[in-house]
Amino acid sequence: MKIVFATANQNKVKEVQALLPDTVQILSLKDINCLEDIPETSETIEGNAIQKAQYIFDNYGYACFADDTGLEVDALNGDPGIYSARYAEPEKNADNNMSKLLNELAAKNNRKAHFKTVIAIIGFNKELKTFEGICNGEITTEKYGEKGFGYDPIFKPFGYDITFAQMPLAEKNKIGHRGKAVQKLISYLTKTSYSKSDSK
Secondary structure, three states, X not given: OEEEEOOOOHHHHHHHHHXXXXXXXXXXXXXXXXXXXXXXXXXXXXXXXXXXXXXXHHHXXXXXXXXXXXXXXXXXXXXXXXXXXXXXXXXOOHHHHHHHHHHHOOOOOOXXXXXXXXXXXXXXXXXXXXXXXXXXXXXXXXOOOOOOOOOHHHEEEOOOXXXXXXXXXXXXXXXXXXXXXXXXXXXXXXXXXOOHHHOO
């Protein structure tokens, strides 16, 4: 089975492909010659995931799934949320995003936060489905670890003494927000019957 993953983030592709069974092959945006920026104008994480998947299905005709992820910090009323990737500036820069977040929390005692991922899939059986994954934790006071990406060096999941960036990928996938959402996606894929006309 071939399905498009509507992302240009190769770290996400690596994480998700590691979770999917061998029978599922991910096609990248490059594989289908999609070189334009896909619109992300929704005010919710779920809305952005749906928008990206719908865009590929409508414009390229491929069965597609897309994810959107946000880090929601309690003391900042849920920020950075949908703006997580561009929190510090219009260009995506993880180090600057983390530095801004640490500065915002410098005088706050409540450092609770959670990652939220929503995966939207469309094309198979002509239906749209969404799957959510959440990982609760807290923001550290400085960066730890070299693995992962994004805010991983400053996010420590509850029950652990290390950040996502200090964890092996397999462990992060097991407890992480994206891994939880992907497991729901896998369950859906394995339970759904597909016709050849549903995808190219």
